[in-house]
Amino acid sequence: MPHTYKDKTADVVATVNGRWVSWAHTALAYSAFVGALVVGLQLHYHKIVQNEFYGYPQEWFPSVSATIGDRYPERSVFMLFIALTSGPRLALVSLWYVLTRRPNSALPKFVAGVGLFRTLTCGGWTYITSTDDHDWHDIFMISYLVATIPWTFGCIALSPDNPDALKYRKCISGAFYAMIVPLVYFFIQHKVHRVAGAYTTYAFFEWSLVLLDVAFDAVTVFEFKNFEIVIRDTGAISRGLGQQTVSDAALEKGENRELVAVLSPRFSWAALFDAVADVYNGFVFWSILTSLGVCVWYFPLWHMGISGYEVLVMSSISPFLLGIKPLRHLVVRNIRICHLLSLSGLLAYLITNPANRLFAVGFGVSMSCLSWTATFYAERSQPERLEARISAFSLGLLxxxxxxxxxxxxxxxxxxxxxPNGGWNKLGLGLAVLAVLRCTRPTVYSGTDILVPGRTKGSSVLTSFGLGGLFFAMHSLLSDSSTMILWVWEGYPVRGPIAVPHGAWTLLAMGFGLSMGLFNPTLARSWVCYGVGTLGAAILTTSKHWKGYYGALTLAIYTMSIAPVFLGHASRHAPARTFGLGFLIYNILVLSHVWVVAYAFVPGGPLMREHTDWVMTAMMLCIGAGVFSAAVQPTTPSLKENQNPRSTKQPRVYYLYTLGILELLAISIAFLRFPSYNHTPYHPETHSLTAGIWTIHFSLDNDMWSSEYRVRDLIRELEVDVIGLLESDLQRIIMGNRDTTQFLAEDLGMYVDFGPGPNKHTWGSALLSKFPIVNSTHHLLPSPAGELAPAIEATIDAYGTLVDVFVFHSGQEEDPEDRRLQSLYLAERMKLTPRPAILLSYLVTKPNEGNYNTYVGEQSGMRDIDPSDWDRWCEYILYKGLKRTGYARVSRSTITDTELQMGKFIVDQPEGTDDIVPEDQVPEDLRFPALFQGEGVRGHQYHVFDAPRYFA
Structure with a gap:
């Protein structure tokens, strides 16, 4: 290009072409990693290929972290060259900004900021190793990896229209992201399944990511060759006079206008804040709605039957009130006030009385459902704003x-x-008020019914059925990332997904589904997609392990994809008929979803007994009715036809930015929560094992607070190595779709088995163990009349000895035949095992009477931990093949309705006698903690005997 300024070459002392910045950065970065690898292989080969499970020859190539870690001199080689890389790195980021900056464009500044942030975080994880500070090393590392995503996409969007450079960037970045899937897979194979050689394969993918990361930045050589450093722009491209960005070129040609608009250099922070506030308002809606069930559940739980408070599940049908025309006008005119009133559902935590707290939540749910329905109705004449509200509603669930x-x-x-139990209520409430004030703008509503563009077709009743099925699917399956994973979990060895990290896959599938519904609503509402979604539901319901989870991901994608279609179509009809009836149908499905497991306590319960398949079928039929109605509605003029993709006011762009932020957050959480699997028992020097049994009453204490923290504190202070938890399945709407075992396992450092799953219609059992769980089987014991009895039969590796642990909850007192059949079944299972065994159980029998003699004695081969303890009815600990040294009963305080019972055993010693010995004759490491002697702490103390019992 001809120069338009006077040539001053004679004044230049020296010039350096800009491409040398790229080459210097590439050479120094590669030298850091390759240099450390060469030195490490030469000096410490066997040490750097060794991991926590295997060494050479099973593992024969080192990972990046092992290579650049703490050993001298490879660590020094790496740090030296990385320090030298920092100069070219900062120059590269600066030159890229100079190259891409344009008037009224915020994206180049954002990308440059991300580049600077990556440089700083690289220094963080380089100079703070995991040995120095494991937490900060991980924080810097995950921050660097997360920032890589906006850096690569931003660079592609801002690339000058150079075909070669663009091709390389797309190929390299595509290969980079493709490597992540096998990387995670082989890391799990190593960390969870302990497969020999898996870490070596993982290492090759890890090194590939490093090489590709550096190679991506090396592509800047194509653009920087037009720069001279002092600095003179010989190509005049930095002023945007001679080149177009990729997004500009695509917009000029009319190609992929909607997708390109997301990466457009034009950006408005105000619009992004509006979208974030709107999404947070959606988050508040789902937070309040999902809290209603668990608050209602408290009352039948403590009444052991229908309490009357269950009627508040109908709080969500408040949109029926919008059928009253004056009230509808009043609500729509005062939508901000209605949203603010709905925040009573968040304020409820200040109320200590459980009944009053429930009423506050019920009012919050009713106002929230009313407000969102009125919002959809008020925006129905403005497709852009309606889509924004629908996006916020759906992203709120995510x-x-x-x-x-x-x-x-x-x-x-x-x-x-x-x-006290980890709530962020004050912060959540404060942000909710700010979000409502920002996102509730005046509408075009003028006091008359709002007209919608185009003709409205389809049945409002069928649309209501579609909404009911959609709301139920979103709430029952997608309101927690681990719900569907626990549906397909079948115990050890691990043969399918686990809650962490695979919960992030569910969240990514939800985001993908929503994007599909926004960009291609015609496909989302098609019968082909409905068929695929139905197939996913069927596979989830009938299959287990990975196969079942693939069905779950398919259903998650489909459910989120139809949300924009159904909500947009429903807003065209009368709000009372569509949303009011829709929430009523949703409530019917919710009750059916509870009835399938609570059949022993509710009227007409036996009709729904164990029929999750019926509930899933009804859900998909309801969704099918919605598809039937929506499919006949002509497509509303869309963003593609009516909007200028260059506009900074596009709502969709900023909701997609918000979606990206949320998904990056999900990935980060999965990384930070990845289990360590390095658990150790409390007293390995004695080869002792402390086992306990506790019925935790669905993790709600007597005052309706979540009890995980209190449960954790007691288990930790009592130094329990293996514990069975009963009434622990919380993965239903009425229980909040929770999983207490995740928190306990991660915080206490224990392996966990949850089973049988939520789709097996039990109240749940769980096993937590400081010892590795080698194998486990889930049982549903014979229950012809009453509720199903769950059991876990697990084999743990205790100091090199395999020990079988049974966790069991028998049927209720009202069903004696069930309990007899269950005792025969379990006695047979315990008799069959040739290994030492422990039973942690809820038996519903008196000592030395009835079924007790089936569980204890020749028929089972098991011994009672304390035959002299006559004051028992529910909880029992039995054993064989181990030396029992102690037995204790610890009061529950206000955590639950059942005490915690514990037994101490020594592995690889004979069973011993029933003779009781004084505590002072017991080695200190084999005693129960003295903290709970006398009055104990926090309402927990040794009771019944007032002290633990010890045996010879």
């Missing part, structure tokens, strides 16, 4: 699920949470 993913399946703003 945000709620991510919050639960971060907080171990509890939502931190629920009214069962408060400061």
């Amino acid at each position: 945000a709620s699920s991510i919050a639960k993913f971060a907080f171990y399946t509890n939502n931190p703003v629920w009214p069962i949470m408060h400061g």
